[in-house]
Amino acid sequence: MVHVDDPRGRWAVSASEVLRILPAVEWRGAPPIDLLAALGPLGGRARRVLVLRGVHGREIALVAAGALAVGEVDPHDVLPLPSVLAAAAPQVSAIIVASDASLSLLIEPSAVISSSASVVGEKLCPSHS
């Protein structure tokens, strides 16, 4: 897993989904996606982006605000979201319980990629707006 210690909430994504990690200023694709935007502004934190493979070979970038770490996670520490929340948060598949009992959100890349693709599609079809 690649873990991001974002002050707004820790999150993680499977390392196998991450193509590379870049300083945000070096990313030249579509604007990076801030998965935790609804939890508060990024502020002036130094940022990097995690680059994932999107649909049709297009790459997408996730804002990584906070320290990064790569590490193994025991599958027993990955707890799927309860059904009452799963529909409200499709981009989060589970929580990860750390040894100190702190929690992280496990991001579901396919849901992020899917929502990213739909946003791009809207931009490409102005007649629908």
Place this chain on the structure above:
Amino acid sequence: MRSFVPITIDSTWVAVDMATVREIGGPLTWIALPTATAALPGVAAWRGRAIAVADLAAVLGAGDRLSPPTGRVRTLYLQQGASTLAVPVDAVREPLTIADSDIRPPRARTESFCTGEVDVEGHTTLVVDLGAIVDSQRAVVAGGLH
């Protein structure tokens, strides 16, 4: 006769059905979900699974909303159908048994989850049905998806 657990959120007194209470614990560690609602703002780990966190302050408009990573002083773990909820509260009082005839219709609240009103230790106490909160949450999510 029905048994209730009186709890307080800020200065608001609330009674929940004793039959739904699975555990009463200390402060909760939880994490916010970025696209969740104010009523169910996040998730916590409990007995090896993830459960929804309910913020009664947001639901009732009483007191400050929850702010991760910690909850309030006490936490009620409630079973509502297939869903388990963690409900952080400021205080938990002694359970009490109330005759149905002593439960009045709610006077100040019209929400579906407010099923009645009783007097506890001299305080007007809302009887709430947390199952209705879960159901309304499902409706909000379903509405947002269509």
